[in-house]
Amino acid sequence: MSREKRFGFLVDLRRCIGCQSCSIACKQExxxxxxxxxxxxxxxxxxxFPHTRKSFLPILCNNCEKPICVMVCPVxxxxxxxxxxxEVDPHKCIGCRYCMASCPYGVRYLHPDLxxxxxxxxxxxxxxxxxxxxxxxxxxxxxxxFGDLKDPDSEINRLIAQNGVQSIKPEMGTGPRAFYIGLDDxxxxxxxxxxxxxxxxx
Amino acid sequence: xxxxxxLYDIHNGETFGTLIAIYFYLTGLSAGSFIISTLxxxxxxxxxxxxxxxxxxxxxxxxxxxxxxxxxxxxxKLRVWHLFVxxxxxxxITWGSFLLMLYPLxxxxxxxxxxxxxxxLTRTFGLIGIPLALMVHGYTxxxxxxxxxxxxxxxxxxxxxxxxxxxxxxxxxxxIVSAIRDRFFTKEHALNMDILSALARMxxxxxxxxxxxxxxxxxxxxxxxxxxxxxxxxLLTGPFAGLFLLLENLMGKVIxxxxxxxxxxxxxxxxxxxxxxxxxxxxxxxxYNVVVGGEYIPLL
Numbered sequence: 001m002s003r004e005k006r007f008g009f010l011v012d013l014r015r016c017i018g019c020q021s022c023s024i025a026c027k028q029e030x031x032x033x034x035x036x037x038x039x040x041x042x043x044x045x046x047x048x049f050p051h052t053r054k055s056f057l058p059i060l061c062n063n064c065e066k067p068i069c070v071m072v073c074p075v076x077x078x079x080x081x082x083x084x085x086x087e088v089d090p091h092k093c094i095g096c097r098y099c100m101a102s103c104p105y106g107v108r109y110l111h112p113d114l115x116x117x118x119x120x121x122x123x124x125x126x127x128x129x130x131x132x133x134x135x136x137x138x139x140x141x142x143x144x145x146f147g148d149l150k151d152p153d154s155e156i157n158r159l160i161a162q163n164g165v166q167s168i169k170p171e172m173g174t175g176p177r178a179f180y181i182g183l184d185d186x187x188x189x190x191x192x193x194x195x196x197x198x199x200x201x202x
Numbered sequence: 203x204x205x206x207x208x209l210y211d212i213h214n215g216e217t218f219g220t221l222i223a224i225y226f227y228l229t230g231l232s233a234g235s236f237i238i239s240t241l242x243x244x245x246x247x248x249x250x251x252x253x254x255x256x257x258x259x260x261x262x263x264x265x266x267x268x269x270x271x272x273x274x275x276x277x278x279k280l281r282v283w284h285l286f287v288x289x290x291x292x293x294x295i296t297w298g299s300f301l302l303m304l305y306p307l308x309x310x311x312x313x314x315x316x317x318x319x320x321x322x323l324t325r326t327f328g329l330i331g332i333p334l335a336l337m338v339h340g341y342t343x344x345x346x347x348x349x350x351x352x353x354x355x356x357x358x359x360x361x362x363x364x365x366x367x368x369x370x371x372x373x374x375x376x377x378i379v380s381a382i383r384d385r386f387f388t389k390e391h392a393l394n395m396d397i398l399s400a401l402a403r404m405x406x407x408x409x410x411x412x413x414x415x416x417x418x419x420x421x422x423x424x425x426x427x428x429x430x431x432x433x434x435x436x437l438l439t440g441p442f443a444g445l446f447l448l449l450e451n452l453m454g455k456v457i458x459x460x461x462x463x464x465x466x467x468x469x470x471x472x473x474x475x476x477x478x479x480x481x482x483x484x485x486x487x488x489x490y491n492v493v494v495g496g497e498y499i500p501l502l
Binding site: 035036037097098104114 | 206207210212215272277282287288289292294295299350427502
């Protein structure tokens with residue numbers, strides 16, 4: 001009996017060491033252009049010496065339950081698969097950037113040469129064939145767990161059930177499907193000055 | 203004491219930017235001048251008859267220019283036909299792609315009958331054009347309001363604010379156009395003070411409404427959730443304070459409002475024209491502040 005899967009992602013922040021292996025694996029897997037990222041690790045310094053800590057927040061597409069990017073795409077290029085993954089049809093996208101403007105997580109970018117929006121799709125070419133996403137396979141600390149939320153025996157379901165899990169900006173009502181163990185509000189909320197980041201991306 | 207400092211983060215680049223701000227500005231001007239044009243030919247206010255023809259010509263030209271900025275902004279320019287084939291009813295841009303076809307088409311038909319002197323048909327197409335003009339600019343407010351990631355945009359006041367500021371910038375432009383037309387393109391070379399004064403009074407009250415909506419937005423966002431508070435701080439005390447407080451609101455709205463609502467001041471033509479130019483600059487600044495300021499603060 002074929003049963004439709006519903007994918008989910010979990011990041012165990014107790015394990016993350018901020019090595020950026022996930023960012024690099026993603027860049028290699030997808031040939032992500034210079035200055036653009038599908039997945040990265042935000043790094044924040046907390047506290048005052050000697051009580052300090054570097055805090056890490058891996059960011060990737062949430063492949064939301066109710067994706068706002070799909071809702072606003074004027075040409076139906078962004079769509080949601082039955083397994084929950086949100087994809088961009090590279091042949092339909094006109095590069096209007098409305099999805100980028102409305103995404104609360106800022107995980108989409110416009111490919112500078114192709115002129116279309118691109119995003120993390122949890123490596124659907126791998127995961128739909130039973131393999132792990134490139135970032136999960138690359139994580140040396142096993143901090144990233146990918147699996148089927150409908151399978152009661154999956155590792156991700158076990159970890160979600162047995163730990164306190166959070167998601168980023170749940171108040172946006174998009175139903176993010178990337179969960180975190182030990183998510184730190186301060187790390188989420190601290191922001192660089194806009195102009196610093198604009199400068200970084202140029 | 204806690205200190206938190208960001209060490210590394212990614213910003214995937216600007217999304218809408220100046221091109222879209224210009225696009226919003228042009229559709230606003232077009233909608234405003236179309237409505238002035240229909241005052242006489244649609245609603246029968248004979249006083250505004252001299253602005254009927256020039257109003258529709260300008261409205262059509264501006265609306266022909268506006269989509270060029272959308273085209274320039276699009277990443278895949280040869281695929282714009284997708285907008286008419288793959289329809290998404292929940293996307294304001296899909297509504298807009300049809301409005302941007304229907305509205306200029308209606309402008310041309312309306313103008314055609316006006317220049318032919320067919321009063322009844324002119325009136326019919328003028329009245330059809332009113333909701334189209336309101337929608338072609340109102341939908342741009344929905345584009346921003348549906349961008350729910352950005353607190354400054356995600357407001358139900360946004361479509362109304364965009365309509366009111368369209369009227370403001372359109373009337374200010376028509377004051378300048380009317381003065382230039384009277385001075386250089388009529389036999390008498392005399393300004394029609396009756397029209398100028400009526401437009402100025404209308405502009406004054408539109409500015410009152412615009413200021414009311416803008417301050418409503420600031421007040422409500424100012425006490426709302428964290429992101430909304432940050433967006434207000436950006437405009438009131440942050441890097442956009444000069445643009446927002448001085449250029450947009452003081453010079454672009456408050457001072458012109460005082461000029462337009464004072465019967466003495468609005469009769470002084472140089473002052474009236476200067477105030478109208480300030481309004482046009484102010485509304486452009488408003489579009490810029492909303493579009494670029496709205497996405498200035500990083501999301502994560």
